[in-house]
Amino acid sequence: MTELRVVDVAEDQLDSVWQVRIRSFGPGGDRDEWKKNALTFMDGRFLGVVDGDELVAAARIWPFEQWWGGRRVPMGGVAGVVVAPEYRGRGVGSLMMRAVLQRCVDKGYPLTALYPATTVLYRHLGYEFAGHRYKFAFQAADLRTLSDGKGTAVRKAGRGDADLLLELAGKEHQARRSSGPLIWPRTEVESWLEDEDNFAYVADDGFVVYNWSDGDLAVDELISGSEQTARALWATVGSGASIAKTVQAYCPPFDPIHLLAEHEADGDTRINRWMLRLVDAPAAIATRGFPDGVVLEADLRIDDPELPANTGDWHLSVAGGSGRLTPADPTSEALRVGPRGLAALYAGTPLAALRAAGLVTGGAADADSVLNAVFGGPTPYMLDYF
Template sequence: MSITVRPVGYDDQPAYTRLGGEAFGVPDGGRAVPSREEWAAAGFREWGAFDGDELTARLRVYGFTSWFHGAPVSTAGIAGVAVEPERRGSGHLARLFAAALTEAREGGETVSTLYPTAPGIYRRLGYEVIGSFDDVDVPLQNLARVPAPDGVVTRRAGVADFDAVVGVHRAWAARQNGPISRAEKPFWTPPEKFFADYTGVTLAVDAAGEVVGFASWIRGEGYTPATAVMEVDDLIALTPDAARALWRTIGSFSTVVGTARVSTSGLDPAWLVLPDLTSTVHAAHPYMLRILDVAGALGGIESPLEGARVPFAVRGPADLAGAWTLSVADGVTHLEHDPVAVDDAHHERPVLTANGLALLYAGAQSAANLRLAGHLAGPDGYDAVLGALFAGRQVHVRDYF
């Protein structure tokens, strides 16, 4: 067997579409092959593993920016991973990822993310679960008890308010780890299409006239509370009163809608104003992260730990294995590569697995928990500083791909 891994071209699209249908199902009427114009305009990169002329495995890479540690970070988002059932377990996936991630790294993307169907497959490649994008069902009758906001009112948004909506999302996302910036395809949406996709977009406006929150929602069918469900794609608030105002607006449908299906993640601060947190997870989508460039990802992060200095090492895939010293000077982190073998470094400095590095960078787990999970070994004298360097922001995601 001679396997070739290469970018997928338009002439490969029939086979690429067929393999995707085998993995993810085929809708009624079949799945259409995109036109050459549609494919060229989509803005993603596709890779395939070929046995001769036969496509045996595939994946897609979205290039975008996501927020980590207060800055947009160049990200390779992996999606549409599929392997021909007769070839599963034959190493096709590892070869495919090696080629796609090498291209991503060489193109300046410093981290990679994906939504797995089976996390264990991707853990072997250096990815780890850092959070989850969830659809959560909230009974609307409970929202009637949300206290009235002080000095914040709601109004319907229009196309002229698009920049204000984008500004609220950006202000919120910059305070988290993980959100996609929505600045690039396919997550950037033209204003007219953005508003056409929803029944309504509601703004929360403070006494000074500043937009401090928004909710985008689809009303759904029916008017019987026992069965009617409305979808809330975003409910993002920059103040507690903005959150109260938006929840109360959604709750005003309670006489005709019984449930709001809200897209959220983690313990969302907008939910802290609710007097009743009764909810049901309708669907959960774990989110995984892998570091592609250690120095590129961990360097240049703003930090108040002036003068901190931590040696560490990473063991795992060859592209990540190595030893570094991280220091903080002039308010930002700096990385210096240390030319020592990782096995030797194990005896003198903390050693992270590739998975542990992802968890640490995202602020998803403490150093103590990384040790419990087997992702951090070696001396523990640096653990407090190592954890503090990457703490302070929760992991939140709002876009599925």
């Protein structure tokens, strides 16, 4: 083994990355499609580790935005983290992930998130669980009868509707103060809409995108700004009830469909957890939304061994739905957090849970309930895996 180096993956290394991926995730997928997509990460968002000339690890960063408290926060979504089997267990994954974190700093993402296959590697670097991805199963027949077909008109949507869909989703996430859902680059939305295996329908204040999945229908996203639209769009999917008995749906646990469908979702709800990390703590606080009417003045001591710019004594002010984190003098009343505690706090984990897990210590005696109110809100969720 010569000296291991972190590099930006080049086009002629993509075949090597593909080989490491097969060894890591198993066979499957379309190599040409994957390569075409991989090329879009070549602007500094595809990192690898080489041993001499041999590529032995890779990871890439999606240029997402993520809703937090109803506002958009740029977020680097880390995906495809792979290390060749013969190089595992000797710090290669950690070396690469440190470079990925630094690249998120360089690219100006206040946040980074990922779906962990193992938590250990990511926790060492300051990521912590922040939200879920839920897949519920409804009876198609229940959905079919939600509308009598005489109400809201829906029309077929296509590639040219990408901006409209992004706008409709944005309106709803702002209104609902959503935390967690991703905003994908428009080119990705366009490619889903032109894929003949996806079916998209749009109404005045909502849309649905769904497809077939192992004999069931599967809703990737359904946005509705009114009861009528919710009924019309779910019923459009449910109209497939003669063939599909079940409709799988990616949606949050508080989605209106849980209140509309006659039968509750199947007990076998599928849940994936995702992890979050604050890359730039002041920017992450300044860009997200907070609940209106909640006011907080609190001192915070952050110790972040990986990203020292976050380390220090800070003052957190929240008022009028916005927050600010500014450098401050040390105080004995400061709430003490590391990067994992900070990520979980940002995502609304109750202070009692953070204290019980040892992720938070100190703080003013009466501040926990206000911190819960400030960072709480609708449960963070994502609809998509990446």
